[in-house]
Amino acid sequence: MTSWTRQRSFLGIRRRHLFIIYLLLGSVSIVVATTVFTIRVAKSVERQSYLTTRLFSDLASRLLLADKTQDIQPLIEIINEIEVPFVITDNAGRPVLWNEPVIGIPLPDYAFLMNVDPTQPRNPAVAEILSMAAGFDQEQEPFAIKGPDGRRLGTLHWGRSALSTRIRVMPYLELSIMALFFLIIMWALQNRRQAEQTALFAGMAKETAHQLGTPLTSIMGWVALLEEKVDKGSDLMVELNRDVDRLGMISARFSQIGSMPKLEDTDLMAVVDGTIEYFRRRLPHLGGRVQLRREGFADEPVRFNRDLLGWVLENLIKNGIDALPDGKGTITVRVEGRQQDGVALHVGDTGRGIPPGVGNRIFEPGFTTKQRGWGMGLALVRRIVVQYHGGRIRISETGPGGTTITFTLPRTAART
Numbered sequence: 001m002t003s004w005t006r007q008r009s010f011l012g013i014r015r016r017h018l019f020i021i022y023l024l025l026g027s028v029s030i031v032v033a034t035t036v037f038t039i040r041v042a043k044s045v046e047r048q049s050y051l052t053t054r055l056f057s058d059l060a061s062r063l064l065l066a067d068k069t070q071d072i073q074p075l076i077e078i079i080n081e082i083e084v085p086f087v088i089t090d091n092a093g094r095p096v097l098w099n100e101p102v103i104g105i106p107l108p109d110y111a112f113l114m115n116v117d118p119t120q121p122r123n124p125a126v127a128e129i130l131s132m133a134a135g136f137d138q139e140q141e142p143f144a145i146k147g148p149d150g151r152r153l154g155t156l157h158w159g160r161s162a163l164s165t166r167i168r169v170m171p172y173l174e175l176s177i178m179a180l181f182f183l184i185i186m187w188a189l190q191n192r193r194q195a196e197q198t199a200l201f202a203g204m205a206k207e208t209a210h211q212l213g214t215p216l217t218s219i220m221g222w223v224a225l226l227e228e229k230v231d232k233g234s235d236l237m238v239e240l241n242r243d244v245d246r247l248g249m250i251s252a253r254f255s256q257i258g259s260m261p262k263l264e265d266t267d268l269m270a271v272v273d274g275t276i277e278y279f280r281r282r283l284p285h286l287g288g289r290v291q292l293r294r295e296g297f298a299d300e301p302v303r304f305n306r307d308l309l310g311w312v313l314e315n316l317i318k319n320g321i322d323a324l325p326d327g328k329g330t331i332t333v334r335v336e337g338r339q340q341d342g343v344a345l346h347v348g349d350t351g352r353g354i355p356p357g358v359g360n361r362i363f364e365p366g367f368t369t370k371q372r373g374w375g376m377g378l379a380l381v382r383r384i385v386v387q388y389h390g391g392r393i394r395i396s397e398t399g400p401g402g403t404t405i406t407f408t409l410p411r412t413a414a415r416t
Contacts, residue, residue: 023185031178035171042167049084049161053143056082056156086158087133088145093118095129096154102162105129133157220244239281261308261388265301268309268343268409272333275313279321279331290321291330298337302409308384315377316347316405323351323403341408346396348404354395363393381407 081101088097094116100107105125113126121127136142136157143156223240230237276294283290313333320331329350336344354362354369361367365379385391385407393407 020186020189023182027178027182031171031175034174038167038170038174042164045161045164045167049158049164050140052082053084053086053156053158056086083162084158085132085136085161086156087129087136088154088156089118089130089133090154091152093130095126095133098129103129103132132159135159219247242278261305263303263305263389265303266306268298268302268304268337269335271306271310272313272335272345275310275317276333278314279317289328290324292317292333293330294333294335296335296337298335298343300337302343304389304409305384308388312381312384312407313345313347315381319377320347320349320351320403323349323353325352329402339408342391342410344406344408346404346406348397348402350402353400353403354398359395362395385409 082099083102084099085102086099087095087103089095094113095118096110096113098105098107105128108123108125116123116126118130121130134157136159139160140158142158144152145154145156147153223237223244226240227237272294276292280292283292317331317333321327324331332346332348334346334348336346358369362369363378363382365376367379382393385393389409391407391409393405395403396406397404
């Protein structure tokens with residue numbers, strides 16, 4: 001097997017795939033390293049929150065023992081800036097203080113809180129605070145608040161700090177951003193690759209059409225001279241003129257590559273039967289016994305480009321003939337009209353099958369399993385079917401008994 005894609009590889013992996021693997025591994029490594037670092041920072045922040053809250057619990061007795069609000073106002077202002085949510089309850093279970101800016105519930109008057117029944121709170125805000133304190137206790141062990149004499153004055157219930165919560169979310173945010181970044185890079189690379197293929201196809205096609213022009217004109221002149229000596233109605237002249245016309249059609253086909261071709265409602269069966277008949281007339285010259293047959297039928301016009309679709313059929317039939325062992329076998333073109341996803345054409349052969357591990361790589365530019373070849377035929381076929389006609393093409397079957405390639409023209413391309 002000879003292919004430039006195989007030559008440009010490392011350990012059986014092509015350079016394009018190596019770059020994608022490198023990019024993916026690099027992205028994953030960055031995410032893992034960042035996530036590990038963020039988790040460590042989050043644990044450190046949680047530890048700092050624990051120590052800060054524990055220290056505050058030791059000082060909270062001043063809040064419960066203070067006679068005047070002015071005495072504890074500076075401490076309350078500092079508490080409100082701490083992002084660790086907490087609720088202080090007295091020995092009776094009544095909430096007496098919480099950091100309002102963090103929790104988001106207004107703090108009522110102290111006298112009002114002293115008249116609250118913690119077992120049956122009627123005020124919705126107080127009920128919500130008590131429920132929040134119970135939730136804190138399920139995640140974090142509360143701290144006892146004791147006075148200078150060691151007597152218990154109340155309980156401090158606390159939860160995770162807002163900073164700790166944000167840090168915990170950071171790895172997922174970083175992963176999402178990295179995934180989006182990776183997808184954008186892949187999209188850009190794919191677009192660049194398609195642009196390069198388009199330029200390559202267009203350049204090769206225009207050059208081929210240009211190179212065909214001069215010899216085609218010369219051949220037409222020689223055929224005209226030959227017609228003066230040979231009967232125009234003879235099989236020789238008929239076939240020569242057909243081949244000259246076909247060379248002109250091939251040149252026209254190449255001139256359409258690189259620009260969007262015109263699609264028209266056309267009789268699909270006329271193109272299929274015409275292509276099969278062209279090969280049948282030349283099968284005796286292929287050096288083997290090849291049977292070429294058509295099955296199925298499509299009874300409605302389909303919108304496609306006649307020249308380019310004929311090229312697709314010719315290429316698939318020619319590849320099937322090349323795959324036949326000793327030039328002997330059968331090529332079958334089966335047409336299935338009125339399918340759910342459009343009109344399907346199956347081109348199958350009884351050849352040796354596609355080598356294992358190759359799969360749909362046969363449609364990639366530059367890949368070939370032939371000893372001689374550029375690997376552009378099936379790449380152009382795929383381009384014509386997918387990009388120009390909006391269809392699909394795939395290997396529907398392959399093995400020792402042969403290969404079948406199926407392409408579909410979408411229902412939206414049918415006559416309206």
